[in-house]
Amino acid sequence: MTRVLIVDDEPQLLRALRINLVARHYEVALAADGGSALRQAAQFHPDLVVLDLGLPDIDGVEVVHGLRGWTAVPIVVLSGRAGSQDKIDALDAGADDYVTKPFDIEELLARIRAVTRRASPPEAQPARIRVGGHTVDLAAKTVSGDVRLTPTEWRLLELLLRNPGKLIGQRQMLTEVWGASYAKETHYLRQYMAQLRRKLEPDPARPVHLITEPGMGYRFTP
Amino acid sequence: MTRVLIVDDEPQLLRALRINLVARHYEVALAADGGSALRQAAQFHPDLVVLDLGLPDIDGVEVVHGLRGWTAVPIVVLSGRAGSQDKIDALDAGADDYVTKPFDIEELLARIRAVTRRASPPEAQPARIRVGGHTVDLAAKTVSGDVRLTPTEWRLLELLLRNPGKLIGQRQMLTEVWGASYAKETHYLRQYMAQLRRKLEPDPARPVHLITEPGMGYRFTP
DNA sequence: CGGGGGCGTAGGGAACCCGTCAAGATGCGG
């Protein structure tokens, strides 16, 4: 289920988009200004952001910058401004598409499908990975042997498992899992890595797959 | 250098696009109809296709289908038809973006940058470097043969390995690894270079790859 | 032949980082 964050200051448009997207089985979160948009993005972890440029607090292009600072989530910009320079600025800031108001809802949905298709489905493999005595399925979000993981644990584990053998810096882990404003809270890493090891490693005190690299980050070793 | 295939039946537009793209250091191939477009795509292997829908032989949407049968190359559609259904059909057929004529050339270029940016950076080769009997992967921060390096050792080694054969001055090493205020603490260099040699060189007493240039600095020799 | 600067090596103290336990705060569903 694709998760979409819609950012717009017109309640009417928010409502219309939400209804249309929910009807097509998207999971929807809403934000009415740039500040809450950035906050929501960090908490909700959308697979797509639909962003109006005309926000009351922050300029839309700045919101794009703020998002691109720590995430590659696809961004479709909505705007009343039809000038070429506006489009160029938004696209070069990191937006993936630019739609001018008024727009046809079906066209917007098609563009959403296009950017989502481009961003998400490179891997069609089952994505089952063995960790310790368990088998992890990242797509189905399941672990064999009656092990349950919390949402935060899943995001952390997925980041590591998608980069097997590669070291992930603690700053990257914190920004991608918790958001850019948590880049220095290394305490969370110790806390949640310990939980993952307790749930997955045969001997949590002597991890074999979830390895600590002191001073740098963590690494998943198959 | 990004390779672009432009498909349009108007020689004038082909020419204008080619000039603009070549001026921006794209590599350009041209096609005037759907048949040659598909042939060119197979031979030229473009990183991006700019495709006019109004072709003399095949319908543009069919060209999109033909391309998507075997390649995921980004496709930006150009079209005189501004109807929503046309856009939806093209996007759902596999196009990445849809621009209606007449269009601003700068906007098209920005959209080209956007889809190229989204499609291109997924793959980066491991970038392994052989040092002594070991293989170093700077991206994954791994060394073959159960060798572990500390963060400072990594920073130092990375600086040398990214400039193979080139002499790195002591001042530069100290400022880049330890900071500007340590620019004269040359004994740190001796300390950590010795550690790197102990961990990487076959005979640490007679280094082959991590060479001292007395009075000047150090050099990595592949 | 004696002196000095640059280099390699060794060792110890301090700071930092990590793992762990525990408890408070928050949010959600019943």
Place this chain on the structure above:
DNA sequence: CCGCATCTTGACGGGTTCCCTACGCCCCCG
């Protein structure tokens, strides 16, 4: 309204890494 799961926050012990000092060696130079 309450209970449970999850997320935050704090404190402590142990280990590693880093910083710093000291010493011996070689080469260059006087």
